[in-house]
Amino acid sequence: MEQISNTTKNILSAIETQRVVPRSKWYFVLRNSVLWVPGAVTTLLGAYTIAGVLYGVLHIHLIQGKYSESANPTFMFAAIPLLWVVSFGLFSIVSISLLRKTYAGYRHTTLQLLLISVASSIVIGILFYAITQDTNDNMVRTYYRYPTQHQEEYYERIFSPQRMN
């Protein structure tokens, strides 16, 4: 039996008298998850923005067609990029303070974390765009009103342009 030092004895006795018990693993899992939430929200907002921008660019004729009475995007579409900018600013601050406390966080510089967020937003945004294209078309049909007399021609022009030639 090897002897343990007095310091070790004092430490073990302090743990016992103060009734120190290990915190549950779930406490740390939850805490680390909370630290990553702002980053995840920003990335998803960015993805949503990218999907919106892609849709806007590739379907510009839908929004600004000459048959359209209401060419302005809805408030929702206009507000998303602004939300992303604000969220991105907040994420920059959060990434410095909170993510530094996580195992994966401190191994990257702030710039790297921000670039990872933007790159993820672009990739997820493209996926969003590809997956939700039909829904977006329906949304545009619902939210943009067109004069009835041009509606049929309009839809023909947008959704079957080959027939217009």
Place this chain on the structure above:
Amino acid sequence: MPPLLTTLTDEKLVIECKKDQEHFAVLVERYVPKLTHYIRRRSLATSDDIEDLLQNIFIKVYRNINEYDTSLLFSSWIYRIAHNEMIDWYRREKRRTTLSLDDEAQDIVSKLFTEEDHISRFSNAEQKQAVINAVNTLDEKYKDILLLRFFEEKSYEEIADILQIPPGTVAVRINRAKKQLEKTLTQHGTNK
């Protein structure tokens, strides 16, 4: 303490100490001398202060043992806790951090400088003391890095895990610390 336990790795002991406190006693016994040395080098703490610091460190280790990620070295994790505990102690005591390297005066030059001309330049006792003084004038972040790299002999990866900074930053800081050290020594006329 059963002799067999002392042959187990830190990581194995951590897993086992969740079930049996005897394994934790082995970890404590293993790290008390190392951390005592580290705290002594990093501060001017008295023996009583060191005892208190060690107690706080191991209580934190035990309380947060489930936070330990086995992808890290246990020594990096416990040094991180010790480092943070010392920062808190400095704040509580309202002291300026000072490295206590007097005991290492004989080796300090060979530890900090690898170039032969530097080693011969700082060979006498007076110049070694000037090197210690110059180290203590460095910024806090440089002191930490030099201590961990050259006195605790930690790798860049380990230092990154202890100080929670990217490994690239460790290399940059070591480089800057050495440059700042040379500049200070030149200004004080030691670098002849």
